[in-house]
Amino acid sequence: MTEQPRELLNALYSAALDAVAGRPAVRRALERSPMDSPTALLAIGKAAAAMTEGALDVLGGDVTEGLVVTKHDHLSAACRDNPRLHCLEASHPVPDASSLRAGRAVLDFLQRLPDEQPLLVLYSGGASSLMDVLPEGFVEDDLAEMNRWLLSQPLDIAQINRVRVAVSVIKGGRLAAHLRGRPCRVMLISDVPGDNPAVIGSGPLAPPSNPGEMPSGLPSGIRAMMAVAPPPPEPELFRNITLEVIANNRMAREAAAATARERGVAVQVHDGLVQGETPAAAEMISRSMLDGPVGVQVWGGETTVRLPPSPGRGGRAQALALQAALRLEGSGPAWLLCAGTDGTDGPGSDAGALVDHETCRRGRAGGLDPVECLRRADAGTFLEASGDLLQTGPTGTNVMDVFMAYRPGASSDQASGS
Numbered sequence: 001m002t003e004q005p006r007e008l009l010n011a012l013y014s015a016a017l018d019a020v021a022g023r024p025a026v027r028r029a030l031e032r033s034p035m036d037s038p039t040a041l042l043a044i045g046k047a048a049a050a051m052t053e054g055a056l057d058v059l060g061g062d063v064t065e066g067l068v069v070t071k072h073d074h075l076s077a078a079c080r081d082n083p084r085l086h087c088l089e090a091s092h093p094v095p096d097a098s099s100l101r102a103g104r105a106v107l108d109f110l111q112r113l114p115d116e117q118p119l120l121v122l123y124s125g126g127a128s129s130l131m132d133v134l135p136e137g138f139v140e141d142d143l144a145e146m147n148r149w150l151l152s153q154p155l156d157i158a159q160i161n162r163v164r165v166a167v168s169v170i171k172g173g174r175l176a177a178h179l180r181g182r183p184c185r186v187m188l189i190s191d192v193p194g195d196n197p198a199v200i201g202s203g204p205l206a207p208p209s210n211p212g213e214m215p216s217g218l219p220s221g222i223r224a225m226m227a228v229a230p231p232p233p234e235p236e237l238f239r240n241i242t243l244e245v246i247a248n249n250r251m252a253r254e255a256a257a258a259t260a261r262e263r264g265v266a267v268q269v270h271d272g273l274v275q276g277e278t279p280a281a282a283e284m285i286s287r288s289m290l291d292g293p294v295g296v297q298v299w300g301g302e303t304t305v306r307l308p309p310s311p312g313r314g315g316r317a318q319a320l321a322l323q324a325a326l327r328l329e330g331s332g333p334a335w336l337l338c339a340g341t342d343g344t345d346g347p348g349s350d351a352g353a354l355v356d357h358e359t360c361r362r363g364r365a366g367g368l369d370p371v372e373c374l375r376r377a378d379a380g381t382f383l384e385a386s387g388d389l390l391q392t393g394p395t396g397t398n399v400m401d402v403f404m405a406y407r408p409g410a411s412s413d414q415a416s417g418s
């Protein structure tokens with residue numbers, strides 16, 4: 001291998017993002033199965049703008065009008081400047097008044113459409129925060145407080161969405177009641193384990209699945225909203241809705257592995273998703289790096305972090321990277337990239353981090369203690385000092401996180417199977 005380890009891992013990360021990017025994913029899906037007639041368009045999520053561009057690449061003027069709802073600073077000029085599109089930016093990861101305005105805008109958009117007008121819906125992760133409609137009598141402060149509580153708990157996305165669905169007027173398939181029976185094709189970029197459309201973005205247009213148990217300790221405000229939320233939708237509301245997942249984490253992992261093989265590097269792709277609390281995931285990944293095969297190893301998934309009352313900088317990927325770096329210290333050369341596929345890792349503009357066996361030494365030289373930074377949920381501050389942060393900007397996709405490790409060895413210049 002002639003590439004430097006950091007160059008290699010950055011190339012694998014880029015390949016993973018390219019494989020699941022919203023614009024080409026929608027374009028490929030529409031080319032495989034074209035729309036039969038002009039359509040209205042509704043796009044919601046972190047990848048909404050990129051997915052919309054993919055639809056316009058194929059459909060052009062057959063998109064009669066559209067509504068695009070995405071995260072602040074994720075809206076492209078191509079969408080903003082298109083006179084047929086109305087574009088809104090809303091809050092993520094904690095909803096606010098803009099999220100409620102977006103939810104009402106979606107209902108108004110559907111109400112205005114003629115009953116016979118077909119609809120193309122483009123949906124990606126983040127949508128659950130970006131739009132919502134609460135039961136009568138509840139306001140922005142109730143929504144924000146609920147989501148602050150959810151994000152402070154060690155809950156996975158399925159558990160978080162379970163609560164969000166239970167209090168919403170439009171999540172959990174309830175938005176289907178506002179389609180009035182019109183034909184609706186839904187394309188989804190999955191950011192959840194199992195790629196269940198009922199879980200992606202809290203599934204506003206998917207038949208609800210078994211809700212399961214609610215997290216323990218629900219605050220009284222959440223229980224009050226649950227008591228007056230609409231009942232689950234009837235099955236017949238979904239008879240004219242088709243759902244297809246067009247990008248997921250597996251595709252990202254496979255693309256990274258293929259790129260490693262093209263560069264002549266041995267690679268192992270781990271099939272099971274990395275889940276659970278971040279410290280345990282960091283222990284598993286670092287142990288696999290030290291005891292497993294040399295070359296590249298690739299994982300995907302999404303972990304959870306217990307946040308203190310006033311967390312510092314960084315998200316779950318940065319926390320995992322720093323915890324792994326502590327375990328790699330003194331082990332010999334080893335590199336690990338941990339990053340969100342959406343280009344953001346928690347609040348802030350960092351996508352994640354690319355650490356190595358000397359990360360902790362570099363950060364300590366800047367006067368910081370990695371253990372203390374982790375205790376304060378401030379991994380990003382340490383990783384800035386060590387020079388290991390990754391920044392990509394919005395990527396136009398969102399398929400959970402990826403973790404890519406490299407350890408050199410005699411056999412690492414020969415490609416192997418997964």
